[in-house]
Amino acid sequence: MTSSAIQDRYPDAVSYCYGCGRLNPDGLHIRSFRDGDEAVCHFQPRPYHIAIPGFVYGGLIASLVDCHAMGTAAAAALADQPPGAEAPRFVTASLKVDYLRPTPLGPLLELRGRVVDLTGRKAVVAVTVTVDGVITARGEVVAVRMPDDWQPAA
Amino acid sequence: MTSSAIQDRYPDAVSYCYGCGRLNPDGLHIRSFRDGDEAVCHFQPRPYHIAIPGFVYGGLIASLVDCHAMGTAAAAALADQPPGAEAPRFVTASLKVDYLRPTPLGPLLELRGRVVDLTGRKAVVAVTVTVDGVITARGEVVAVRMPDDWQPAA
Numbered sequence: 001m002t003s004s005a006i007q008d009r010y011p012d013a014v015s016y017c018y019g020c021g022r023l024n025p026d027g028l029h030i031r032s033f034r035d036g037d038e039a040v041c042h043f044q045p046r047p048y049h050i051a052i053p054g055f056v057y058g059g060l061i062a063s064l065v066d067c068h069a070m071g072t073a074a075a076a077a078l079a080d081q082p083p084g085a086e087a088p089r090f091v092t093a094s095l096k097v098d099y100l101r102p103t104p105l106g107p108l109l110e111l112r113g114r115v116v117d118l119t120g121r122k123a124v125v126a127v128t129v130t131v132d133g134v135i136t137a138r139g140e141v142v143a144v145r146m147p148d149d150w151q152p153a154a
Numbered sequence: 155m156t157s158s159a160i161q162d163r164y165p166d167a168v169s170y171c172y173g174c175g176r177l178n179p180d181g182l183h184i185r186s187f188r189d190g191d192e193a194v195c196h197f198q199p200r201p202y203h204i205a206i207p208g209f210v211y212g213g214l215i216a217s218l219v220d221c222h223a224m225g226t227a228a229a230a231a232l233a234d235q236p237p238g239a240e241a242p243r244f245v246t247a248s249l250k251v252d253y254l255r256p257t258p259l260g261p262l263l264e265l266r267g268r269v270v271d272l273t274g275r276k277a278v279v280a281v282t283v284t285v286d287g288v289i290t291a292r293g294e295v296v297a298v299r300m301p302d303d304w305q306p307a308a
Contacts, residue, residue, distance in 0.1 A: 014206050016204055016206065017204065017205050017206070018204055018205070018211040018213065019205075019211060019213045021204075026202035027202065046180075048172055048178060048181065049172050050170055050172055050178070052167075052170065052243075052245075053167070057171060057172040057173060058220050058245075058249065059173045059213070059214075059216060059217025059220050062213060062216040062220065062251075063213025063214075063217070064213075066212050066213050066216065067213065089206075091206070091212075091253075092212045093252070093253055094251070094252045095212065095216055095250070095251045095253075096248070096249070096250040096251075097216075097249045097250075098247070099245075099247055099248065099249075102245075
């Protein structure tokens with residue numbers, strides 16, 4: 001596993017995401033790390049991130065799947081780049097999450113993402129959410145790479 | 155449109171959801187209202203709910219779609235119940251969101267949900283997210299009704 005997060009390598013202008021932007025002080029600060037052919041993310045839900053008492057809120061799980069999938073796509077795109085290259089920013093075209101069973105609140109969540117299809121600027125990413133060794137949710141996310149010359153509106 | 159939110163009619167024990175629970179002080183307080191055959195929700199994203207600057211975070215949109223779909227399913231289940239009946243609580247089995255275009259940050263978001271299939275305890279809910287008259291995202295959510303005698307773990 002590499003030691004710096006993919007999101008640390010996004011250009012500053014696209015690092016304000018509520019989910020994973022290092023420059024959003026109010027955000028979740030989701031971080032993804034390359035791990036072989038996959039990307040891995042660990043996240044500790046806050047006590048208030050509940051759906052029903054004792055279980056993690058599905059919208060948070062969707063957010064984790066979303067941002068981690070973008071990080072996974074960026075990691076794959078970085079694979080043939082020199083060390084230290086900026087990570088390309090992908091945005092979400094489609095997000096699907098199947099909630100297989102309730103996700104208990106308390107233990108650290110582990111997400112693993114893998115690019116299962118890459119066509120031009122589009123990547124399809126499969127994600128699992130695991131708690132204490134049990135997969136509680138699966139995601140499939142379609143990510144589209146932003147133009148490299150994108151600039152925020154003035 | 156009715157004047158009380160569906161979520162106000164959930165039993166207290168299932169009113170702690172981060173997205174829509176009236177008893178979660180840290181939550182988003184998503185509220186859904188019956189409007190004919192649909193349910194409608196208005197939500198004002200906070201300034202920090204951004205994906206890239208100027209646009210709403212997709213994970214927030216997924217959260218809104220999720221909780222509003224549960225509210226829509228509950229509203230449909232309440233249709234033949236006496237006024238003031240408690241709303242049944244649905245949970246999410248599957249959530250899909252297609253992001254059709256970036257959702258601008260600033261204007262109020264409007265979500266409309268409609269039950270498109272109801273089989274036993276399972277409801278399929280279609281949701282649109284609209285900003286200034288333009289649909290920016292579409293959701294399809296599979297909701298499953300919790301057992302009426304469900305109690306939180308002690």
